[in-house]
Amino acid sequence: MKQEKGRQLAAGLFAFFPIFLIISIFLLLLLKAFPLLSLKSLPGVLFSSAWQPQKGQFGLWPFILGTLWVTITAFILAAPLSILTAIYISDYASGRLKKWLAPVLDLLAGLPSVIYGMWGILLIVPLVGKYLAPLFGTYTSGYCVLTAGIVLAVMILPTIVNVSAEVLSAVPADLKEAALALGATRLEVVRHVVLKKSLPGVAAACVLGLSRAFGETLAVMMVVGNVPVAPTSLFSPAYPLPALLANNYGEMLSIPGYEAALNLAAIILLLMVIIFSLGARLYLTKLGQRSV
Amino acid sequence: MAVHQIHVNHRLKKRRRAESVFRFILIASVILVSLILSVILVSILWKSLPALKLSMILETPGTGYYLGKKGGILNAIVGSLEIAFGATLIALLIALPIVIYLNTYLKRRSFLAEVIRLSLDVLWGIPSIVYGVFGFLLMLILHLRASLLAGMVTIALVELPILSRALDETIRLVPAELKEASYALGASRWQTATRVVLRQALPGLITSVLIALGRGLGDGASVLFTAGYTDRITTSLLQPVATLPLAIFFQLNSPFPEVQQRAFASANILTLLILFISLLTRFFGRRLSKHKIR
Known part of the structure; x- marks a missing residue:
């Protein structure tokens, strides 16, 4: 009996590890970002566009905007395609096709970031640089917001497809059958029954994909150009927060305030991601969808 | 008409x-x-x-490898496997007690269980680059240098939420009757959890571990500042270690076409590893569903 109590206590201690880890990540980053806030005001850092570490100017605005541009581009490209694919999987596909698609999506989800980045350099960069940009009458090297958006869109596709297919499949078959029995076509069933019932869940699935996109590092930084100026169009280069961290962390120790600025960038990224992913998760949980 | x-x-x-x-x-x-x-x-x-030559997977980089001379990326293949297996082991040792506690000692809808699951979800959403930053700051505090150990711990943190949530899902599928039968025979909760529930969930457990392993192999951003890089095969926990994603990344940035081609070949090796793990996962997943009681 005593042994049992001891084991329960030990397992219970482990169970608090996730909470402890979140708190310590936040506290450590805050602690390390604090020196900058004693030099400058928070809005002065967040909304300033001047990024010149050598002169002690750490404006993070270009990086925040770069993150938003790339992520939103990816989202706009990925969301419609993934929702359509999810509808096909949940309401149209035969059992055999589903069996075929599942491993494909699993593999897409499991491929490492670098592989996507390399694919972006091989195909998407020339595609955007040589064909798409001249079509719109502009010039770009191909390393730009649009390229990163396309690569990122492909990366978040499987997440959105899997989660929304699950939400769509959870619509009770009786409801669909009732609509079919009334003479509705499949499209009408999807529009008036399935989507009406599961639209919030599908939206949450999209936001979940969006939150994945915020933090993607290697793939994006390989194709986005990494120029610390706020982007003005789809064809201009950008410099998202994760790329800023990946390129400069670990070698900034000699300049005062630099390390703190990068830690602040990490906190901003963390907050952006957590707000989106937590919102989507809480919503999906409320809907009774707890997976992935 | x-x-x-x-x-x-x-x-x-x-x-x-x-x-x-x-x-x-x-x-x-x-x-x-x-x-x-x-x-x-x-x-x-x-x-x-x-x-794509055999020497790619059998040799470590020779002198002048990054100028296009002889060698392979055995260092990165071995390093990635070392780091991924070690990290998965660490993650599993932390995840198992968490999941056992969640599923045997807590009621399903209890407040504490919800909070722990939610915190795992939050961890799941944190980008691996932030884990990398966190790992680097921990290294500074502990006076560690970029090493296999630091990389392993960082990757373990990345894998922990994935592994815990996947384990949680599989253990939840174990029928309650089985647990009740075990309790009725006088077994304690811990005995039931380790000898009945975990055994019943073994195929799912292996699947979850494989998913985590795949993530560990492919994650580059978190080891960028924590694992370092080396041209040798790592034999100690305190030495720096090469990883496949970073090998690909560095070679791709080279101006020499021969080296760039090797980046593609390295990417191929990594993709094949991931594909292999993905197929294994499928295989165990199917075995799991075959024995599932509906």
Whole structure:
């Protein structure tokens, strides 16, 4: 009996590890970002566009905007395609096709970031640089917001497809059958029954994909150009927060305030991601969808 | 034919057309998605063919390797496996007690269980680059240098939420009757958890571990500042270690075409490893569902 109590206590201690880890990540980053806030005001850092570490100017605005541009581009490209694919999987596909698609999506989800980045350099960069940009009458090297958006869109596709297919499949078959029995076509069933019932869940699935996109590092930084100026169009280069961290962390120790600025960038990224992913998760949980 | 009937026929035709247009759009998007995957795989394979030699996986980088001379990336293959297996082991040792506690000692809808699951979800959402930063700051505090140990711990943190949530899902599938039968025989909760529940969930457990392993192998951002890089095979926990994602990343940045081709070949090796793990996962997943009691 005593042994049992001891084991329960030990397992219970482990169970608090996730909470402890979140708190310590936040506290450590805050602690390390604090020196900058004693030099400058928070809005002065967040909304300033001047990024010149050598002169002690750490404006993070270009990086925040770069993150938003790339992520939103990816989202706009990925969301419609993934929702359509999810509808096909949940309401149209035969059992055999589903069996075929599942491993494909699993593999897409499991491929490492670098592989996507390399694919972006091989195909998407020339595609955007040589064909798409001249079509719109502009010039770009191909390393730009649009390229990163396309690569990122492909990366978040499987997440959105899997989660929304699950939400769509959870619509009770009786409801669909009732609509079919009334003479509705499949499209009408999807529009008036399935989507009406599961639209919030599908939206949450999209936001979940969006939150994945915020933090993607290697793939994006390989194709986005990494120029610390706020982007003005789809064809201009950008410099998202994760790329800023990946390129400069670990070698900034000699300049005062630099390390703190990068830690602040990490906190901003963390907050952006957590707000989106937590919102989507809480919503999906409320809907009774707890997976992935 | 009565006028209203023509009207009905016309409407029916319109609805049918809408249906077929929609179906076309759906099929087109599915084909596009599958096409993207095949294009990724084929383009990398095709580009890497010139560099795809046996020496790539059997040798470490020789002198002048990064200028296009002889050698392979055995250091990165071994390093990635070391780091991924070590990290998965650490993650498993932390995740198992968490999941056992969640599923045997806590009630399913209890407040504490919800909070722990939610915190795992939050951890799941944290980007691996932030884990990398956190790992680096921990290293500074502990006066560690970039090493296999630091990389392993960082990757373990990345894997922990994935592994815990996957384990949680599989253990939840174990029928309650089985647990009750075990309790009825006088077994304690811990005995039931380790000897009945975990054994029953073993195929799912292996699947979860494989998923985590795949993530550990492919994650580059978190080891960027924590694992370092080396041209030798790492034999101690305190030495720096090479990893495949970073090997690909560095070689791709080289101005020499020979080295770039090797990046493609390295990407091929990594993709094959991931594909192999993905197939293994499928295999165990199917075995799991075969024995599932519905």
